[in-house]
Amino acid sequence: MPSTERLILRPWHADDAPSLFEQASDERVGPIAGWPVHTSVAHSRTIIGTVFGHPEVYAIALKADDIAIGMVGLLIGKDSNFDITEDEAEVAYWIGVPFWGQGLIPEAIKELMRHAFENLGISALWCGYFADNEKSFRAQEKCGFRHHHTEENKFNKFLNDYRTEHISCITKEEWLTLELGTS
Template sequence: MLHTPRLIMRPWRDSDAPSLYRYASDDRVGPIAGWPVHDSPAYSLEVIQTVFARPEVYAVARKEDDMAIGMAGLLIGQDSNFEIADDEAEVAYWIGVPYWGQGLIPEAVGELMRHGFEDLRMRALWCGYFADNLQSAKAQAKCGFRHHHTEENKFNPFLNDYRTEHISRIGKEEWQALRG
């Protein structure tokens, strides 16, 4: 488990399915991040048991009640959606609409970055956002990620469409310099 001032990042549990469904059934969340709207609590449970059942993929939960309100994770090496080295990871995240604009994702991603660089000894972290996801672009910039390249007409198998994706990166040395 990872902790921040307001959040706990912990493994997903089957009992999180109703909460996941509550936030992932909002059509403002999944499609902008590249995945389908959840259509039932059963589908949310299936996602927990398959997609989220990976090492380093965490439920982002509120400290006061341990309720899952989003996801943050590290997709290491071959698990990434990008072609990266085994000592690099992709940072993936999302949060429910009621929690947008509160700085919770930069808080969670900041702790995930610390974990990735210090505990897992990653050399670099990567992050992507689709062209119309300005909230994600802002969150990445707040965390110190810098634009690396853009991929146009990239196929997204989750929604069976093509998108423009902006890919950002931060190396361990850059991260250390930002921390002072």
């Protein structure tokens, strides 16, 4: 189970539904990330069993209490929202509003990057953020992702709308250079 100084990254469990609902029912979280607000604990439980039931999708929990406060995951190859190869992955993430601005998402993403490159043999990681989601941009930037391209009028099936999405990338070689430079 991946962990960091402050966080545990672990599989989701059905009993995480109340804490997931508490964070994902806030209108400031889902829509800016491209998914609808959770409407009930039962809705959150369904998301845990479907969307969050994939391998390499983790609950972010504080070590202090092990309560789920967000999500970080890898969508590998064809499971990604991007047209990528089977040895590449998309990084998906979000965290509840009470935990914004504490550096927890970059901390979780960096551990997920290490896991992807060292344990899973991933050659490149991709990330997207919708226009106006500056917090997401800053998190990616702190982790070494660089802007690759922008897609205008991209259809978002979860909210049935069209958005501008900025796509960032980091290769294993770029990550290794960053890791060796900061060691």
